[in-house]
Amino acid sequence: MKSRLYAAHAEASSFYRRQLVESPGGWAAGHLRSRGLGAVLASESDWQVGYAPDGWSRLVGHLRKAGFDDVEIVAAGLAFVTSNGYLVDRFRDRIMFVAHDVEVRPVGFIGRSDSNRLRYLNTRNTEIYTKARTLIGVDSQVERLRSGAVPVFVEGPMDAPAVGLAGERWAGLACGGTAITREQAVMARWNARTGKVVVALDGDLGGRTGAVRSLPVLSEVFDEVLFARLPDKQDPAALHAVGGGRLNEALGSAIPLADFAIEVELTKWGNVLDHLSGQVNAVRAVAPLVASLPAGRVAAAVARLARAVDLDEEVVSNEVVAAVDRGQRQGRQARNRRPAGGPVVAAEVEQLDCSRSP
CATH class of the missing domain: 3.90.980.10 (DNA primase, catalytic core, N-terminal domain)
Structure with a gap:
């Protein structure tokens, strides 16, 4: 059937x-x-x-x-x-x-x-x-992806071709909303030669919140996860329609999504950073995001965070180390709970690679 x-x-x-x-x-x-x-x-x-x-x-x-x-x-x-x-x-x-x-x-x-x-x-x-297991645009750009183009996750189906038309180095993939699923991430990674991905959801609260929430999922699958900050209330299709290479510029200026996530999380604590408990709680909320950064960027992020909350760098560094330890324990627990033969991302991608057409 x-x-x-x-x-x-x-x-x-x-x-x-x-x-x-x-x-x-x-x-x-x-x-x-x-x-x-x-x-x-x-x-x-x-x-x-x-x-x-x-x-x-x-x-x-x-x-x-x-x-x-x-x-x-x-x-x-x-x-x-x-x-x-x-x-x-x-x-x-x-x-x-x-x-x-x-x-x-x-x-x-x-x-x-x-x-x-x-x-x-x-x-x-x-x-x-099932929407969560599909993408819009992957068929049109599979060869481009396999030639090294960077996959770009967008919300709406109009955004996917807009990204594709913005420049040969981009491949727009629409997930049909603000939630990027593990299945969609693995699908994009399977077809892409590069380990880099850009998140270019709409420039509104929903899109930015969805981008931050996608960080853990995408970080499991891609080596480098970037965020394209679009103008307020603009989506990739609208920015492309403006012309002048605006969309290409926004994609090319993408920053690490973890940096943006840290910025968003710190904003939530802005009203309580005038006393010690607020500062410490803010650091504890942000520490897992800092810990998710590539090793070479953690020290600079710790220094920026310490300045932002007006705490000693050593205090911030200790919280980041504690976040790393918690993450490793949770990872071991998750692996122990996984059924025998259960999927992991590397295996999923490798398995899919084996079935690729030459």
């Missing part, structure tokens, strides 16, 4: 792509051009962005003609049965972005609306699709 679901998504992706390319005067093509993404409209583009036409069952009719039965179409999440028993397309009048799994198979979609309806609509969970 799974093979039929993959095949249905491949057929749907081709159908949506044709609808977009053959309707250059429609609102979908116009919207993409207005966001500086006109290049994805070219028939030779690697970006297989599409368009779900308006109408109740345009895709259903196409899939039936292609040999798929109604049970398969519903199981794939591409349509649903109404109360009157009609089979209706799930996606209608939307720009369509394909979600791929770890084997770069099309398994779902995110559709963007141009009306007052829900702006983004995902495929419902199916036997082959």
